[in-house]
Amino acid sequence: MPSVHTKVNSSWRALRSSEGTPVLDVLRGELGLNSTKEGCREGDCGACAVLVGEKADGIVRYRAMPSCLLAAGELHDKHLISLEGLVEGADGGPTPVMRAFLEENASQCGFCTPGFIISLTSWLAEPRVPDMAGALRAVDGNLCRCTGYAAIRRAAARLVKEFARLPLDPKERLRALVDAKVLPPSVLEFIEESAGTDAGTTVVGGGTVAGTTVVGGGTDFYVRNPEPEEGFAPFITRMVPEFSRIRERSESGQAWLDIGAAVSVSDFFASPEVRRAVPGIEHYETTFASTLIRNLATVGGNIVNASPVADITSMLLALRSHLAIVERERALRAGGSGIERNPERIVPLEHFFLGYKKLDLLPGEVLAAIRIPLVRAEMSRFFSFEKTSKRKNLDIATVNTAISFSLVDGRFTEVGVSLGGIAPIPILCQPAIEALEGQPCDTSDARRLAALARAVAQAARDAVHPISDVRGSEEYRRRMVHQLMLAHFVRLFESSGIAEELFP
Ligand SMILES: Cc1cc2nc3c(=O)[nH]c(=O)nc-3n(C[C@H](O)[C@H](O)[C@H](O)COP(=O)(O)OP(=O)(O)OC[C@H]3O[C@@H](n4cnc5c(N)ncnc54)[C@H](O)[C@@H]3O)c2cc1C
Ligand code: FES
Ligand code: FES
Numbered sequence: 001m002p003s004v005h006t007k008v009n010s011s012w013r014a015l016r017s018s019e020g021t022p023v024l025d026v027l028r029g030e031l032g033l034n035s036t037k038e039g040c041r042e043g044d045c046g047a048c049a050v051l052v053g054e055k056a057d058g059i060v061r062y063r064a065m066p067s068c069l070l071a072a073g074e075l076h077d078k079h080l081i082s083l084e085g086l087v088e089g090a091d092g093g094p095t096p097v098m099r100a101f102l103e104e105n106a107s108q109c110g111f112c113t114p115g116f117i118i119s120l121t122s123w124l125a126e127p128r129v130p131d132m133a134g135a136l137r138a139v140d141g142n143l144c145r146c147t148g149y150a151a152i153r154r155a156a157a158r159l160v161k162e163f164a165r166l167p168l169d170p171k172e173r174l175r176a177l178v179d180a181k182v183l184p185p186s187v188l189e190f191i192e193e194s195a196g197t198d199a200g201t202t203v204v205g206g207g208t209v210a211g212t213t214v215v216g217g218g219t220d221f222y223v224r225n226p227e228p229e230e231g232f233a234p235f236i237t238r239m240v241p242e243f244s245r246i247r248e249r250s251e252s253g254q255a256w257l258d259i260g261a262a263v264s265v266s267d268f269f270a271s272p273e274v275r276r277a278v279p280g281i282e283h284y285e286t287t288f289a290s291t292l293i294r295n296l297a298t299v300g301g302n303i304v305n306a307s308p309v310a311d312i313t314s315m316l317l318a319l320r321s322h323l324a325i326v327e328r329e330r331a332l333r334a335g336g337s338g339i340e341r342n343p344e345r346i347v348p349l350e351h352f353f354l355g356y357k358k359l360d361l362l363p364g365e366v367l368a369a370i371r372i373p374l375v376r377a378e379m380s381r382f383f384s385f386e387k388t389s390k391r392k393n394l395d396i397a398t399v400n401t402a403i404s405f406s407l408v409d410g411r412f413t414e415v416g417v418s419l420g421g422i423a424p425i426p427i428l429c430q431p432a433i434e435a436l437e438g439q440p441c442d443t444s445d446a447r448r449l450a451a452l453a454r455a456v457a458q459a460a461r462d463a464v465h466p467i468s469d470v471r472g473s474e475e476y477r478r479r480m481v482h483q484l485m486l487a488h489f490v491r492l493f494e495s496s497g498i499a500e501e502l503f504p
Pocket of ligand 2: 037038039040041042043044045046047048049066068069339
């Protein structure tokens, strides 16, 4: 059985645990490092958060991830830091993040505290100017049941003040944080050790290729399989470098943006290429799970998991994306090299879902990349996403929808309208698309725009036959489809005065 070779805090280790073992169990079971806590084992509480350092595109980055959903194989050639590792840099005493918690009484039973410390340390390591909004966002996946969030907020505010002047260069930033004892010296060692290499150049796992389980980030997989059997060795898509890239390509006169299936949801929303291709998409990042989950979950996993309410899938459907599918065995042999550019099959995303959790994906195949068609330089794309859920954050949708179109010669073209939560699969809503495609668009005529919005909303509402379940009744979902269509128009044509026309 191949062994996972990883740096745990200050030493490199060959793990005894198999590649498919959740890192939480490696830490607490194999390694006896018990600072990392088990709360929910479902990615909801953040008590199990760890820092994972990896090198990609020549830059070493550290990010917080939930270890209960993280496959050990994912750590190959990477750096895992738990709380035991953080204090190594502060001579065994509290780090500045821990001190802020102590000084503000932000810890009571302490069960959640390691997770909060890891998440805030990860936030400080991001090469951005620290601010309160960023700090709160960093802990949006951490729950505390006893102290109360006011004290934690005060601790975060202290850190914002104390670390206002950190360097923005990623390497200098890590160095400054080691000097300040926020991060341990093992971070600098790891940067040296990984010089000249790009971590993750091997595909870990894959044991018996035929019938092997595929894992992306594991944020759906490990919720369903919290304690996989001993020796479990999945094919981990995040370890295929080619599956983690985002790049533009051109084919037969059409330009595409290829998103590797293993690109994390965080990297998807942060990508300048994605933001250029889909203006405004970054505003919807926080509608998806939490920072901890977004750092681990992959775009491909969101699609293949085939939830009828998958959010990224809904966005990609409206963008009329295609899927590049390859043979898993070939990906293993090639280490992924160039494979997503030469796939076995290309499938339009709307044809990929055949029925509830039934996919156009053969045994032995794996999703390599998602291709978003780019609009011509002289056109601009309009995009909006809406989601209703019981909680604003960290909840899956009752209904979600995205819309995408371009305006050419004052007319709506290349329209895509997706709907999730109203059928066993996420769908493109053809009647809504037909109601909009080719229609004139005069942004100074709010009345006409409002009439068009109503027509699209009615077409979508008439087309759906949702079921009732605990998240919402049939009638509620139908109404939501109607109202969310109007919401797309209000968001995209706000300055026209359309809101006053629709809701006088
Ligand atoms: C706390 C929490 C909150 C969440 N919130 C949201 C939310 O707001 N919105 C939302 O849409 N989802 C949410 N999810 C669900 C989940 O995070 C997403 O669906 C995520 O994108 C799944 O990606 P993954 O890489 O973790 O998938 P995995 O769990 O690794 O895989 C999911 C499935 O896809 C298969 N698979 C993965 N990648 C490939 C590939 N490249 N080729 C073939 N098969 C593959 C796996 O075998 C598995 O069956 C949440 C999950 C949790 C735990
Ligand atoms: S134990 Fe709750 S997120 Fe991992
Ligand atoms: S201090 Fe007890 S759960 Fe947060």
